[in-house]
Amino acid sequence: MEFHHISVLMEETLSALITNPDGIYVDCTLGGSGHAKRIVDKLSSKGRFIGIDQDPAAIAVGKARLADAICRVDIVNNNFSNISKILDELNIDYVDGILFDLGVSSHQLDVAERGFSYMQDASLDMRMNPNQDLSAFDIVNKYSEDELTRIIFEYGEERWAKRIAKLIVEARQVTTINTTGQLVDVIKRAIPAAARREGPHPAKRTFQAIRIEVNNELDMLKDVFTDAVTRLRKHGRLCIITFHSLEDRIAKKTLQNLAKTCVCPPRIPICICKQEAQLKLIGKPIAPSENETNENPRARSAKLRVAEKL
Structure with missing residues (x-):
């Protein structure tokens, strides 16, 4: 293996x-x-x-x-x-x-279907224990705007948390957010272009926050x-x-x-x-x-x- x-x-x-x-x-x-x-x-x-x-x-x-x-x-x-x-x-x-x-282990990040990585399109998952119920899909599609804002700000230390949460809620009202690629697109729309040009990948902090929430880290x-x-x-x-x-x-x-x-x-x-x-x-x-x-x-x-x- x-x-x-x-x-x-x-x-x-x-x-x-x-x-x-x-x-x-x-x-x-x-x-x-x-x-x-x-x-x-x-x-x-x-x-x-x-x-x-x-x-x-x-x-x-x-x-x-x-x-x-x-x-x-x-x-x-x-x-x-x-x-x-x-x-x-x-x-x-x-x-x-x-x-x-x-x-997260390199293996979990690199195996696309685990849904940890913002660099590969896959189903929203992020569960370290694949047998647990709560997944990234549930958080992205079911948490309230206030709950999303809190975890993205607290766990991701993301300054654009409120705007990201707002756009996630707006996007899922149009269609369910099923994949990491869809989530990355929403995050990129939420962060101003000037902010996206500096620092790490624009989705890094939000993905970290959701992963921490999924796994109660x-x-x-x-x-x-x-x-x-x-x-x-x-x-x-x-x-x-x-x-x-x-x-x-x-x-x-x-x-x-x-x-x-x-x-x-x-x-x-x-x-x-x-x-x-x-x-x-x-x-x-x-x-x-x-x-x-x-x-x-x-x-x-x-x-x-x-x-x-x-």
Whole structure:
């Protein structure tokens, strides 16, 4: 099965994540198994790897690519928001490292029929889990103008959100918007010509926003990062790779809060929360090298954050 995906920040991630070759490691976003293959190659026969993904295509590829691993391998078709339940079902209390590589895999973007890409005409879909009900078609054709404005502005950080939402609603009153190509045409009409000539593709932000809404990508992040920390053993590592400012902001704030010894409001003169730091932050966020971004332009916006369990 062809599943082309170039994993970003590979060496930096492996160096930060793996502290014990006999340990247990979780890749919460298995994808094309790029990171996973390198992780299992560094584990001994006593080690264990758990790969999680909600995309059946990723599960099939993971099973094939990791079949010759000398460590124990468990491939789980589930959403990483259920990480604690998944580990419970595997009878695992604590692990030595957890990796989140967020965003869309190259495979999902490149396979036209998945409907993630504004560069290829296909049915509006964008579901990472093809078995879920909500799709991009539902959002584009059924959300109110106010709802569309909100998600395009908040999740896409698109300055023309209100105008784009208005034209989507007008267009679907004439005919149902069935394809990515139809949606791109509406977005292009909504954005003034001068604005279209500068910056990224005019549909990039709106497609990002709809994808985030379809897959509930942001709402779960704070809770799942916190859950992941509770499942790390002492000195275990948490690695989070983000690709846009919204998810990176959540990762940064969550890790900072878990590394604090007090979260009381500034107006309170003495600490009453009694919070103990659960993490220490390891270094500054790591960005891809110039060589990596030249070889893989999709890596441009990536950031790796690393923290260690206290």
